[in-house]
Amino acid sequence: MPWEKTYQDADVLDAAMRAFWEHGYQGTSMADLVKATGLNRGSLYAGFKDKRSLYISTLEHYDTVYRVAFLNQLRDMNDPKAAILAAFSAIETGNEDLPGGCLMVNSTLEVAPHDPEIAALVEASIGQVECFFRECLQRADKQGGLAPGLRPDDTAKVLLGMMVGLLVITRTSPQSPAVAPILQQVREILA
Numbered sequence: 001m002p003w004e005k006t007y008q009d010a011d012v013l014d015a016a017m018r019a020f021w022e023h024g025y026q027g028t029s030m031a032d033l034v035k036a037t038g039l040n041r042g043s044l045y046a047g048f049k050d051k052r053s054l055y056i057s058t059l060e061h062y063d064t065v066y067r068v069a070f071l072n073q074l075r076d077m078n079d080p081k082a083a084i085l086a087a088f089s090a091i092e093t094g095n096e097d098l099p100g101g102c103l104m105v106n107s108t109l110e111v112a113p114h115d116p117e118i119a120a121l122v123e124a125s126i127g128q129v130e131c132f133f134r135e136c137l138q139r140a141d142k143q144g145g146l147a148p149g150l151r152p153d154d155t156a157k158v159l160l161g162m163m164v165g166l167l168v169i170t171r172t173s174p175q176s177p178a179v180a181p182i183l184q185q186v187r188e189i190l191a
Helices: 009-023 030-037 039-050 052-074 079-094 101-110 116-142 152-172 179-190
Strands: none
Touching: 009 030, 009 039, 009 052, 009 079, 009 101, 030 039, 030 052, 039 052, 052 079, 052 101, 052 116, 079 116, 079 152, 101 116, 101 152, 116 152, 152 179
């Protein structure tokens, strides 16, 4: 009798994503994934081939559900500088239902240096965040809202670096005294 899928991919990917996000790739065993998803090993292997393939699928799921949806929501804001500040504020306030930090940034540190396919996926996702910053800064510049000499391309890279740093810091220490000065610097850049 052929194997039939009896689950929704999005539900399984969300559960697996949260396990990987909380414990990292190396720290998440197949037993952890079985527990998190409610599926047995056979179903996980039949649906996703192996742990690495499931991880890649969860990264793609995370990117679509969290990064793309969130940035699209911010793009709809009339004030592009407020959109950038909202992206940083979301890191500061966090979400109690989700593990800290960013799954993509965590993957950059843990897995990407050893896996070119995952590195490319992570780089593309993080590159889209830089693109979001650049687009907002270009809009602000057209509206006359950027300080003279502030170049959108370079500033987008600086903001991305600050965001990645903030995500790493808040992953390990959400109440770090470094958070407030980083956010203040972002506000000063955008003043």
